[in-house]
Amino acid sequence: xxxxxxxxxxxxxxxxxxxxxxxxxxxxxxxxxxxxxxxxxxxxxxxxxxxxxxxxxxxxxxxxxxxxxxxxxxxxxxxxxxxxxxxxxxxxxxxxxxxxxxxxxxxxxxxxxxxxxxxxxxxxxxxxxxxxxxxxxxxxxxxxxxxxxxxxxxxxxxxxxxxxxxxxxxxxxxxxxxxxxxxxxxxxxxxxxxxxxxxxxxxxxxxxxxxxxxxxxxxxxxxxxxxxxxxxxxxxxxxxxxxxxxxxxxxxxxxxxxxxxxxxxxxxxxxxxxxxxxxxxxxxxxxxxxxxxxxxxxxxxxxxxxxxxxxxxxxxxxxxxxxxxxxxxxxxxxxxxxxxxxxxxxxxxxxxxxxxxx
Amino acid sequence: xxxxxxxxxxxxxxxxxxxxxxxxxxxxxxxxxxxxxxxxxxxxxxxxxxxxxxxxxxxxxxxxxxxxxxxxxxxxxxxxxxxxxxxxxxxxxxxxxxxxxxxxxxxxxxxxxxxxxxxxxxxxxxxxxxxxxxxxxxxxxxxxxxxxxxxxxxxxxxxxxxxxxxxxxxxxxxxxxxxxxxxxxxxxxxxxxxxxxxxxxxxxxxxxxxxxxxxxxxxxxxxxxxxxxxxxxxxxxxxxxxxxxxxxxxxxxxxxxxxxxxxxxxxxxxxxxxxxxxxxxxxxxxxxxxxxxxxxxxxxxxxxxxxxxxxxxxxxxxxxxxxxxxxxxxxxxxxxxxxxxxxxxxxxxxxxxxxxxxxxxxxxxxxxxxxxxxxxxxxxxxxxxxxxxxxxxxxxxxxxxxxxx
Ligand SMILES: Nc1ncnc2c1ncn2[C@@H]1O[C@H](COP(=O)(O)OP(=O)(O)O)[C@@H](O)[C@H]1O
Ligand SMILES: [Mg+2]
Numbered sequence: 001x002x003x004x005x006x007x008x009x010x011x012x013x014x015x016x017x018x019x020x021x022x023x024x025x026x027x028x029x030x031x032x033x034x035x036x037x038x039x040x041x042x043x044x045x046x047x048x049x050x051x052x053x054x055x056x057x058x059x060x061x062x063x064x065x066x067x068x069x070x071x072x073x074x075x076x077x078x079x080x081x082x083x084x085x086x087x088x089x090x091x092x093x094x095x096x097x098x099x100x101x102x103x104x105x106x107x108x109x110x111x112x113x114x115x116x117x118x119x120x121x122x123x124x125x126x127x128x129x130x131x132x133x134x135x136x137x138x139x140x141x142x143x144x145x146x147x148x149x150x151x152x153x154x155x156x157x158x159x160x161x162x163x164x165x166x167x168x169x170x171x172x173x174x175x176x177x178x179x180x181x182x183x184x185x186x187x188x189x190x191x192x193x194x195x196x197x198x199x200x201x202x203x204x205x206x207x208x209x210x211x212x213x214x215x216x217x218x219x220x221x222x223x224x225x226x227x228x229x230x231x232x233x234x235x236x237x238x239x240x241x242x243x244x245x246x247x248x249x250x251x252x253x254x255x256x257x258x259x260x261x262x263x264x265x266x267x268x269x270x271x272x273x274x275x276x277x278x279x280x281x282x283x284x285x286x287x288x289x290x291x292x293x294x295x296x297x298x299x300x301x302x303x304x305x306x307x308x309x310x311x312x313x314x315x316x317x318x319x320x321x322x323x324x325x326x327x328x329x330x331x332x333x334x335x336x337x338x339x340x341x342x343x344x345x346x347x348x349x350x351x352x353x354x355x356x357x358x
Numbered sequence: 359x360x361x362x363x364x365x366x367x368x369x370x371x372x373x374x375x376x377x378x379x380x381x382x383x384x385x386x387x388x389x390x391x392x393x394x395x396x397x398x399x400x401x402x403x404x405x406x407x408x409x410x411x412x413x414x415x416x417x418x419x420x421x422x423x424x425x426x427x428x429x430x431x432x433x434x435x436x437x438x439x440x441x442x443x444x445x446x447x448x449x450x451x452x453x454x455x456x457x458x459x460x461x462x463x464x465x466x467x468x469x470x471x472x473x474x475x476x477x478x479x480x481x482x483x484x485x486x487x488x489x490x491x492x493x494x495x496x497x498x499x500x501x502x503x504x505x506x507x508x509x510x511x512x513x514x515x516x517x518x519x520x521x522x523x524x525x526x527x528x529x530x531x532x533x534x535x536x537x538x539x540x541x542x543x544x545x546x547x548x549x550x551x552x553x554x555x556x557x558x559x560x561x562x563x564x565x566x567x568x569x570x571x572x573x574x575x576x577x578x579x580x581x582x583x584x585x586x587x588x589x590x591x592x593x594x595x596x597x598x599x600x601x602x603x604x605x606x607x608x609x610x611x612x613x614x615x616x617x618x619x620x621x622x623x624x625x626x627x628x629x630x631x632x633x634x635x636x637x638x639x640x641x642x643x644x645x646x647x648x649x650x651x652x653x654x655x656x657x658x659x660x661x662x663x664x665x666x667x668x669x670x671x672x673x674x675x676x677x678x679x680x681x682x683x684x685x686x687x688x689x690x691x692x693x694x695x696x697x698x699x700x701x702x703x704x705x706x707x708x709x710x711x712x713x714x715x716x717x718x719x720x721x722x723x724x725x726x727x728x729x730x731x732x733x734x735x736x737x738x739x740x741x742x743x744x745x746x747x748x749x750x751x752x753x754x755x756x757x758x759x760x761x762x763x
Contacts, residue, residue, distance in 0.1 A: 258476060
């Protein structure tokens, strides 16, 4: 960077500053709005600072009863976070990180499970659970398929591999709107068949799906997951392929000479080299699933996820105050912001994947 | 290897295996025949070096032995086990790759211990064996580092460590030194040969560098275009090359090769080399009776650079066994001096793709001589050059095979 003059450096920084402010201002505005009283928000002359803060909006969004102490909710969340952190610290000392990871997931799961029973909650809580279920399932399925397909396509150099890759790229380029109606009608066909043939209302012996009386696809979280996996697959395959291609074939061959089967070589040598790719691809997939609107709206008319739920706050019959909408918006964004900050490094690495290494 | 040493190594648990390649052929799926009927036998504990120009099929041969490529036809045995259809992991063969192929996410200790871990050897025993291997390779200080933190030479050693820790039946090494700088390469050359001799494991080593081949191998096999040319001890290969390619490929600087005519003039034999002639003593034809069939026909004659000497330095040489030359280039190397001049005789294409391009004129060829350091020649001097005629090599012009009988 020595060669660039001071002037152009100042210009660059100024431009970046403007861009950062440009993108961060709406978020600050939203956050401010969510912790103000309605009267300050509605005031003719904007109240930019020195206003009284309140968690009323959050309370109203998440909880049924207005008089629940927001502090106890925060303490509850904090306790869960601390337990997870402690588990993480223990996990660092133990060489294998799986036990603590499983334990942390368990704690979060129990926390989510217990939450509605500790306090009365709004429907929005169900939407949060939907969001989490859809996101996690989409990530798991997309990553598994993407890893295997990406590996195969990176190692197989035949013509059909190239065809698959190009077709995948083509599908990636098509807009969502091109897929959503076929998915909808396809799902509807299957549902009609399930209903008319009686398979849908089959009472499986021994297996009792909680909360499911009849088998169907439309208006379930499954429908959303299937659709999201389908549209996301080209991305994961290309992403993983670009990472796998950079792994020299000799490394696998060395593992096989060392006494590994092909599968062992993949699992114990190649996959551990893939963690940056898995994390980066996982993050992108998470963003896609968590932010999805169109598919949820069309394929699951009542099983909303948070982005759809938030729309109902700004219009329609369940329209609420602007502070509540802002609180909802902040609540939805916050988990993603935390995750992105934690894994920022990997995300950048993922964006630069396939770039020629110096 | 001598029998008492073999017995001693066996007692220490070293598997001493013979390796037999019987008419092994490789045809790649695209139809390219990379190896043609390669037959070789490695003795117990032998260090065999397969050498040839790049692209001649050395790696292919090695990878077939490793099991990383299918054998199109022919048989492979290690000991008396037929290995053609055995999975790489079950062959009991260790391989060192040119790129080292270390596992980047593992430490040095984990890299070396990986083969043991796959064999479910207990942690304690594993640590012990890794430590032993690390001591042999002087890697004990680096055990906790990742490959990225190591120098090229250290990485090379880790790759070696991963191979020796298992005590396999056979080592395969594919140009393990070609990524090192020249100085390190010389040192590692000696180190690897030393370790191999100490461990006594049969080794199949591949290189394109003939100096490496000559200095490291018990035996050297020269291969060209997938066809084995000659396999012999380094000295035998140097002194009695079977054909023009081996003659030119082994030795640096290369053997000088020309088309010449041998004829009999008044009971004396002489070699017509362009416009000059060399007297050929009777006993040369006596030891090579077949040469008589080539009288008055062009043959290929080979002269090693060290069989040429400045006449001014060694004056007690028969005058009719000398050539005239005009020095074109002189390279003083200290212990010796390389002198280049041209000879008005057609040169011979040995088939080595790396050989120097000949001079533009078809009937004028380059000649390299290795004079003793005592020579006082300067560029442009017209000198006389002694030819040690008893060391001349003769080859058939058409088949390029040596005329030795
Ligand atoms: N998978 C392959 N398919 C077709 N041809 C190949 C393949 N691998 C190598 N070859 C060809 O086989 C020849 C020998 O290759 P290789 O064994 O790698 O040579 P070397 O190791 O002696 O440099 C080369 O001409 C190369 O182009
Ligand atoms: Mg090679």
